[in-house]
Amino acid sequence: MGNHRGQRPPAPDAATTVHLASLLQSCGRAGDLRRGRRLHARLVLTGAAAASTFLANHLITMYSHCADPASARRLFDEMPRRNAVTWTALVSGLARNGAHGEALAAFAAMRRAGGATTQFALSSAARAAAALAAPLHGAQLHCVSVRLGFDTELFVASSLADMYSRCGLLSEAFRVFDEMPQKDAVAWTAMIDGYAKNGRLHAAVLAFLDMRREGLVGADQHVFCTVLSALGGLKDGRLGGSIHCCVMKAGFELEVAVRNALADMYAKAMDLDNASRVLKIDPGGWNVVSGTSLIDGYIETDCVEEALGIYVELQRKGIEPNEFTFSSMIKGCAMQALLEQGAQLHAQVIKTNLIKDSFVDSTLVDMYGKCGRINLSIQLFNEIEYLTDIAWNAVINVFAQHGHAKEAIRAFDRMICSGIRPNHITFVSLLTACSHAGLVDEGLKYFYSMKDTHGIEPKEEHYSCIIDMYGRAGRLDEAYKFISEMPIKPNAYGWCSLLGACRMRGNKELGELAAQNLMKLEPGNTGIHVSLSGIYASLGQWEDVKAVRKLMRDRSIKKLPGFSWVDSNKKTHVFGSEDWSHPQKKDIYEKLEELTTRIKEEGYIPDTSILPCNLEDIAKERILRYHSERIAVAFALISMPATKPIIVKKNLRICADCHTALKFISKVEKRDIIVRDNSRFHHFVNGRCSCGDYW
C-alpha cells in the first residue's frame, strides 16, 4: 500500500482527539466547508488524519454534511485502515448527497470487504434504493436486514417501508411496517405518505387516524405535512379544517412547511378564503410555496385576476417566483387563452433562467398551443434541450388539439425512439389525436398496445377516447359494442362523446341511453337536454322536443349560453349570441351583413337543419348569422391589423353552419382564423379548415 511510507505518525492523545472530532462535527452541522477544509489540512500536517481512523471517519462525515461527497470519497480511498463506521459514513454520505447509484455500489463493496454491516449503512442503502425506485436492490437489502436481524429495527424498517412504497409495492411496505415492534413518527409518515403517493388518499388519512387512535406517538410537522397533502388531493376542506385544529393544538401552526401544506390543502379544496387566512396569520406566512399554492388555487377556480394579484403581491414583498409559480401562471394563461400575458411570462421565464425547467417549458408549449399559436409551440418544443416525458406529452397534445394526427403519431414514435417511456397521459393525447382525425384503426392499435407493449393498464379516460373515436367516425354500433364489453363503466366524458355523436347522426335510442347515464354522473350538466332535444329535432319529432323543453323548465335547467372571446388591442372582448352590447355594434352589424352577402356569392348556403326548433327558415338563418363566433370574427376583422391572425375562443362546440361560414369568410377576407372551441382547434385558411371537416 502506498500509504505506508516511512514511520506511522503518532496518534493524537485522547483529549485532543475528542476536541478535534467535536470541531469537525460542528463544521458538518453548520455546512461550513471552508472551516472543515482548514481543519482537514491541519489534521494532515500533524499526521492525525492518517493515524486516527476515528478522526478520518469524522472527516468523511464532515465532507458529506458539507455536500462535498467527492472529497469524502477521496479521503476514503486514501485511508490505510477502514472500519465499519468508515464504510457506513461513505455509504450514507453518498446517499445523502444524491449519489444513489454510487451509494448502492459502496454498500455492495462493503459487503464484499467482509466487515460488519451496520444498520446505519442498511438504512442509507435502502434510502438510495428508494430514490432510484430500484425494488430489486431494495428487496436484497431487505433480505440482508432479515439475516442480520435488523429488519424490525426502527430506522431500517422505516426506510425499507418507504423504499417499498416508493417502488409502488404498498403491500410489501405495509408488511414491514406492521412487523415493527415500535413505530415512531417517521415510520408513520413513511406509511401515510406511501398510501398517498400510490393514490390511496383515503387510506393515507385512515392511517393518520390510526396513529392518533393508538396514541403512542405524537404527530410531528412531517406527519401533518403529509396528511394535509393527502387531504388536498381529496379536496376535503372540512376534514382538512379539523386537521388544522390538531395542528394548532400541537403547536405547529407557525412551522413554515406545515403552513404551506395547510394553505395548499385549502387551495386545493377551493377554499381560497381559508388558504389566504393561513398566509395572514403573521407576516412570515408569505413565501414562494404558499404563494404559489394560492395562485394555483385561483387558477384552478378560473380566477385569473386574483391569481395575478397574488403574483404581483409576491413580487411586491420581494419574493421571487420560482418554476412552480411560473408553471401555474402559464397554465392559467393557457386555460384562458391569454396569449399576451402568456408571452410576457415567457419573457420573465427567460430572464430568470428557468427556461430549462421541464415543467415550465412544457407548460409554455401547452400555452402557445392552447392560444392557437401552434407554430410558436412547436418552435419552442424544438428548442428544448432535454426532452422529458412531460415535454413530449405537451407537444403530442398540441398536435392532437389542432387535429394534426399524423404529426402526433410521428412525435410519439420519436418519443419512443429517444427512450422516453410514455405514460397514461401520453396515450390520452395520442388517442385524442386519432379520434379527432378519424384514424380509427390506428387509434385501436395504440389502445391495445398500451397494455401489450408498454405495460400501461388503460383507464377510464382511455376507454372514453375510443368511445369518442367510434362516435366521431359515426360507427355507433361499434361504440355501443365497445361500451358493453368494457371492464369498467364509461365516465362522463365517454357518455358525453356518445351523446354528441348520436346527435350528429340522429340516433335516438343510443342517444337516450347515453343521456340517462350522463344524467346519473353529472346531474348539473345542462348540455344533456340540449343535445337530446337536438336529436329529436333532427328527426322532426317536435313532441319530444317540447317534452324535453318542459323537463328543462320544470327542473329550471337553462341552456348554457354560447360565448366567444377575441383579443384585440390587448383587450379581451366577449360576445354572446345575438349580443349587441358592444360599443361598436353598428360597425360590427354592417360588417356581418356585408360578409353574409359576400360568402353567399361564393356559394355559402345556411344550414338551418341543425337548429333544434320548429321555426321558419328566415328566422333560423338570422339566429345562425348572429352566433357569437361570427360576431366575434366580424369584430376582429374591423378592429385588428390585417397581418394578425384572428383567434376566437368559444365555450361550446362550434356549430356546423358557423364552421362552413368561417371557411368562406377566411377565403373572401384572405385572413387566417383560428377558433378554439371547448374540445379542439379549427384553423381556417383560404376556404379550408385544418380539421378537414372531421370533428
Add this chain to the structure above:
DNA sequence: ATAGGGTTAG
C-alpha cells in the same frame, strides 16, 4: 463517529 419521513406544478 455512522441512519429513516414532509409542503407548491403536467
